[in-house]
Amino acid sequence: MPTPTERADEYWSAVFRVERAVLRLPGVHATFVDDPRAGIYVLRIGDTVRVRAREALRGQVDGLLRGLSVEDALDPAPWRSALQGLDPVILGPAAHFVSGDVLRPAVEEARPTVEEVRRMAERIPAEEVEESGVLEPDVEHFGSWADGDLVAVSALGPWVGGRTDVGLLVAPAFRGRGLGEQVAAVALAVSARRAGLARWRCREDNVASMRLAARLGLQPYGRNLGVRV
Structure with a gap:
């Protein structure tokens, strides 16, 4: 029986269109989709950052990712700068927890x-x-x-x-x-x-929710940033 973390990995592998065996490959990786409604979703799991964005944003995203480190990937500032002119709305960063x-x-x-x-x-x-x-x-x-x-x-x-x-x-x-x-x-x-299993997400600046996740026995999974343009 897969663990909650393994089931979450399967889910994100499908979202980012990669094999589960390489989902956690260290570094910063991008997936582009032909969905005009898609914004940008950035997920960090350990030393891995996965980015999903619509194809029309490839130029801006590729340009940013060439110099973006894993540590800086969830900082809203570089995303805001790279997407200036597109009126970006930055959501997060948020923490993800799972429990079985x-x-x-x-x-x-x-x-x-x-x-x-x-x-x-x-x-x-x-x-x-x-x-x-x-x-x-x-x-x-x-x-x-x-x-x-x-x-x-x-x-x-x-x-x-x-x-x-x-x-x-x-x-x-x-x-x-x-x-x-x-x-x-x-x-x-x-x-x-x-x-x-269950998933819990909350903004990292929501201290009460972060503490509540710990009290409820949930286990950290990853972190994310969302960008609407």
């Missing part, structure tokens, strides 16, 4: 409606909502309520093996009370039970 452990949540599964999630999200900054992924299509929600209002929600979105990509959003006034950890543990347990 069956976690034991402290609370039972409770499922909010999509409308409840939307009402909660309206009171939270849009960039936090986007990062959480709780409003993405085809996600499954788990929640916690206070005085009848949804105040914490986790989500399982599509990834390896089904819905295994975990997102989390907590209303600002209710942070620091352990509610996020409770609903995240529920989502992780459901994902692990069904598929044998």
Whole structure:
């Protein structure tokens, strides 16, 4: 049975269109795709950096990568400079974690409606909502309520093996009370039970989320940077 890390490697091998045996080849490597909607995705795993970009950006990307080190690949500055004039939006860097452990949540599964999630999200900054992924299509929600209002929600979105990509959003006034950890543990347990793994992603400057990943027993996998142009 493949480990969660091996299954993640299989996924990224398909994304970057390389054999799994060479996915972790040290250095900086680029894959170009004929997809006019694609931006730029940069993934670092250990000493390897993989870059996926649309073919129309080959000139800018190749020019940057010729002098880009593994250590600097997730620094937004060189990407912003190389893509000036294309109005780039830099997302990240973010950390990736995986887990195959069956976690034991402290609370039972409770499922909010999509409308409840939307009402909660309206009171939270849009960039936090986007990062959480709780409003993405085809996600499954788990929640916690206070005085009848949804105040914490986790989500399982599509990834390896089904819905295994975990997102989390907590209303600002209710942070620091352990509610996020409770609903995240529920989502992780459901994902692990069904598929044998789960993925967690968060911005590296989101200190609370990084610490929560460690408390939940998740294992570091890699880091990424996204660029919209």
